[in-house]
Amino acid sequence: MKAFTLMCLMLVMSAMSLHANAQSAGCAPGDILSTAGGVSTCLPGNGPPPEQSQSLEPPPPRWESRWGAIASDEPHGVLGVSIDQLSQSAAERAAMTDCKQKGGVACKIEIPYQNGCVAFTVSDSGYNAAADSTIEKASQRGMSTCKSAGANNCHTYYTACSRPVQVH
Incomplete structure (x- = not known):
């Protein structure tokens, strides 16, 4: 059971690290940085966190x-x-x-x-x-x-x- 918990914790930390590295590499919020064959690429993630999404309201009437x-x-x-x-x-x-x-x-x-x-x-x-x-x-x-x-x-x-x- 301890091994399973430890494995889950490592997966979560790995995902968090991928998102943090993606932002430091210039990827959009929510994207994941993928490094394969020495080439880094931004891959779409789940989109920006809800607190960062902006609602576009139409301007008030003139x-x-x-x-x-x-x-x-x-x-x-x-x-x-x-x-x-x-x-x-x-x-x-x-x-x-x-x-x-x-x-x-x-x-x-x-x-x-x-x-x-x-x-x-x-x-x-x-x-x-x-x-x-x-x-x-x-x-x-x-x-x-x-x-x-x-x-x-x-x-x-x-x-x-x-x-x-x-x-x-």
Whole structure:
């Protein structure tokens, strides 16, 4: 029995020595160094130990912001809009262009918004623009502003969203 135990111990130590020699010879972790006829060769073993294996997780998604804007010419009742622009300045330019193309003369930016929604609320005595995360919230905000000003016939005239876009 002692001879059998001693033989098993020698086999285990020999295997450990092969893996240690393989790593010192430049073999990949888990490979075995085989020496035959004076030539050393790295042979695939069982692969790297579990603690050395790396899990390759995909990179987190990347998002690009999107902008929108509203421009108006109040005396002429013209509303210019833009959505899904790459920058605030691009959104404002597009809204101003839209306002002028619809007959606006004194167009001005009412509100730019980013990665969200906008509501343009009108009443018998004026208007307001509100932005928020959803159309419902932007509309509620606009209606609240309209009603708290004591205006009559408040209603949401225009809504839109410019949501971020996943690019990777």
